[in-house]
Amino acid sequence: MRSKWLENAGVHVAGFVCDDGSVREWLFMRTSGGPTEDGCRVAVTPLVLCGVAGGRVCVQRVRAKGFELAVHRDKACFGREFLLPPCLRGKGLGTYLLCRLVCFGVAHGCGDAHVRSLNLIARQDTPLRNAFYENMGFRLTVYRDGAGWARCAHLHLLRQRHDPAKVCDMPLFECPASVIRATYEGLRRGGNASTRHTAVFGEG
DSSP: OHHHHHHHTTEEEEEEEOTTSOEEEEEEEEEEEEEETTEEEEEEEEEEEEEEETTEEEEEEOOOBOOEEEEETTEEEEOSOOBOOGGGTTSSHHHHHHHHHHHHHHHTTOTTSEEOOEEEOGGGOOHHHHHHHHHHTOEEEEOTTSOEEEEOSBGGGSOOOOOTTTEEEEOGGGSOHHHHHHHHHHHHTTTOOOSTTEEEEEEO
16 A cells, blocks of 8 residues: 555655665655656656664655756756755766656657756865766866866767666565655655654754
8 A cells, every 4th residue: 555655646766776786775756747848847856765774764854956857949958956965975876867867858859959058066066076977978167166067969968877786776566565664654744754663864
């Protein structure tokens, strides 16, 4: 019943793959959008992160923004900035989410759309940020203060495949029952679930 409720709510899940090939963290998210009269629009919204530690399932609300794509005629525009909480950085999740957006746009016939340049913010200048954009297929112009631009001529030139050795799509029924239960309770109660199966450890 809980899996069906999550499925009906449009929730899907990706697992973070450990070095030994196991999955002990799961990110539940929602994808919304579809074709429009002259393009398409899609947004991927992370909801909660579940992890198993010490025999307990921990649920953490996730605050992320910018993982959205709007194509209007021949112009493709991503969210203003891609921003993940520190607990989710360096795991391949940003690439996974952005690849979903690109694939959606290409699948809806918008691959030739010109990509609007992304403004790089000086305070976010790190090697990880720059590597992320370059690995996605953007050409970077970075100024001395760390600000700059990420450019790509056409949407289909951006990366469309994430690394499944880091993040893998999973059917809901493959998640442990305790994780599904904790996620269901967390979403139903706005992230404030507190049972013997669940420990909420703060905001993302």
